[in-house]
Amino acid sequence: MTNSSKRKEEIHLVNGGVKQSTWSKAFNSNAVWEEKDEFLDVIYWIRQIIAVILGVIWGVAPLKGFLGIAIFCIINAGVLYVYFSSFQQIDEEEYGGTWELTKEGFMTSFALFLWPLYWVPLHSLIQSNPTVVP
Amino acid sequence: MSTMFADTILIVFISVCTALLAEGITWVLVYRTEKYKRLKAEVEKQSKKLEKKKETITESAGRQQKKKIERQEEKLKNNNRDLSMVRMKSMFAIGFCFTALMGMFNSIFDGRVVAKLPFVPLSYIQGLSHRNLLGEDYTDCSFIFLYILCTMSIRQNIQKMLGLAPSRAATKQAGVASISPGSD
Numbered sequence: 281m282t283n284s285s286k287r288k289e290e291i292h293l294v295n296g297g298v299k300q301s302t303w304s305k306a307f308n309s310n311a312v313w314e315e316k317d318e319f320l321d322v323i324y325w326i327r328q329i330i331a332v333i334l335g336v337i338w339g340v341a342p343l344k345g346f347l348g349i350a351i352f353c354i355i356n357a358g359v360l361y362v363y364f365s366s367f368q369q370i371d372e373e374e375y376g377g378t379w380e381l382t383k384e385g386f387m388t389s390f391a392l393f394l395w396p397l398y399w400v401p402l403h404s405l406i407q408s409n410p411t412v413v414p
Numbered sequence: 415m416s417t418m419f420a421d422t423i424l425i426v427f428i429s430v431c432t433a434l435l436a437e438g439i440t441w442v443l444v445y446r447t448e449k450y451k452r453l454k455a456e457v458e459k460q461s462k463k464l465e466k467k468k469e470t471i472t473e474s475a476g477r478q479q480k481k482k483i484e485r486q487e488e489k490l491k492n493n494n495r496d497l498s499m500v501r502m503k504s505m506f507a508i509g510f511c512f513t514a515l516m517g518m519f520n521s522i523f524d525g526r527v528v529a530k531l532p533f534v535p536l537s538y539i540q541g542l543s544h545r546n547l548l549g550e551d552y553t554d555c556s557f558i559f560l561y562i563l564c565t566m567s568i569r570q571n572i573q574k575m576l577g578l579a580p581s582r583a584a585t586k587q588a589g590v591a592s593i594s595p596g597s598d
Contacts, residue, residue: 317582321574328571344532391567395426395560 314358324385429564437463440504479502
């Protein structure tokens with residue numbers, strides 16, 4: 281009941297011309313998403329940010345091999361799952377199911393994780409300069 | 415060995431530049447034309463309309479409704495085909511430019527290890543990742559592999575940032591239209 285009255289209030293605010301920016305909505309739990317594409321864009325960009333962060337961590341750690349790739353996939357999928365199911369509490373069926381939300385931007389984020397600036401280059405840098413790693 | 419890191423960064427830079435070049439060429443030849451803007455708007459409007467209609471249709475929907483949807487799908491398919499034809503110009507131009515560029519970069523980086531992979535790629539990928547490299551160390555990475563993976567991530571993100579990526583509804587309907595059987 282509390283959630284639906286909160287959503288109605290948010291809709292009223294939006295219709296009254298007080299628009300929240302997409303990113304401020306992204307950080308508010310139970311935000312109202314009128315446009316499906318808007319929420320999917322948020323999922324996409326969060327995925328890219330996670331790829332960048334994990335790429336740096338994996339490069340510095342260093343984490344190698346397919347274990348590193350597998351852990352990345354699990355964290356990437358897991359964090360976003362918690363975000364859309366628990367934090368935003370969206371109805372996954374509206375977006376075509378959990379799989380559609382999970383694969384949104386996944387391959388691009390995977391490529392970004394490996395390249396261009398993170399895991400592989402950092403690994404290359406550390407390989408060529410072992411003193412870089414404390 | 416420090417040149418390896420410099421090579422990696424250079425290839426990333428090349429990837430960003432070529433992605434921007436591709437989008438630039440496409441903008442000059444395609445995106446700024448009235449025909450493309452009109453077709454794109456039409457396709458997106460039709461895709462969204464069709465998607466909404468398909469969501470509300472039930473199993474027991476009348477034959478007339480289903481026929482209406484089929485007609486809309488056919489119209490969308492034709493518009494998508496016209497959109498592809500408009501994009502063809504830029505595809506040829508980009509293909510021509512990139513063939514020349516890739517030939518040049520391949521000869522510059524031929525036989526050079528440009529990065530060390532933190533994993534050993536699967537055997538069917540090694541043909542690409544270890545292309546023209548000496549030795550049996552498959553963590554050595556060749557130019558083409560690094561370039562392809564950079565482009566995969568960078569180009570799509572650039573398209574999204576510049577607002578040039580097609581909408582999801584349009585992409586989805588284009589995919590459905592390309593695999594569905596003909597209506598006659």
